[in-house]
Amino acid sequence: MGSASLSSCLQSMFVVLITLYRVVGWGPVVDDPTKGFISQYLNESNLVVQRPYDIVSENQRYSFKNGVHKLWVLNTDKPHTPVSKTNPRTEIRIHGYDYSSGVWQFEAYGYVPCGTTGVCVMQVFGSDPPHATTLMLRVYNGTLSYYQAPVIVPNIYDRWFKLNVIHDVEASRVKVYIDGVLKFEALGRGGHSHYFKCGVYAQNNSSYYMESRWKNIRLLKKCD
Secondary structure (H helix, E strand, C coil), X not given: CCHHHHHHHHHHHHHHHHHHHXXXXXXXXXXXXCCCEEECCCXXXXXXXXXXXXXXXXXXXXXXXXXXXXXXXXXXXXXXXXXXXXXXXXXXXXXXXXXXXXXXXXXXXXXXXXXCCCEEEEEEECCCCCCCEXXXXXXXXXXXXXXXXXXXXXXXXXXXEEEEEEEECCCCEEEEEECCEEEEEEECCCCCCEEEEEEEEECCCCCCEEEEEEEEEEEEEECC
């Protein structure tokens, strides 16, 4: 076989492999998880910042500049209320859209700087006892995990990622998409009322300083 024929053959094989990668599913399937959902109206009043109760000024733990919500907390901080026994947190709580039925979705772009660890950066609140949440996405040494395990994304530090979390209440299922790719599914945990949160909420083996950033936060509901 001449060099020209060999080159043509290799090019044909390359085209076939790329087609298989994209169509048959050898590579990650990028999807639009918002298809069939309706975006809900959100304004500043719907994005309630929870911070340590003794921090008088919100800007000591939260900022909003150029469309980016930056939240940080120290592992020596107080809880968000004087009566709470929970760990320190600075979180955005989606207010005004608590739900007990239907299929709901949280969408946003997130960013976790290197060094932040032992922290929940996003949660679906509400479940049956003894749990408090249906889903927690935590960061441990650069990995993004469902609670402590399994690992969903092995390296999440220092990059913007698109996060979509879908909670189907009746089916008792949650799905996690990263950059349009379905990465994880889990059973729900029951509960009569739910809402979404993002930010930083100290967990086991937390770093002294914890930070996450969020932009383009959206709440969606599946069409009936």
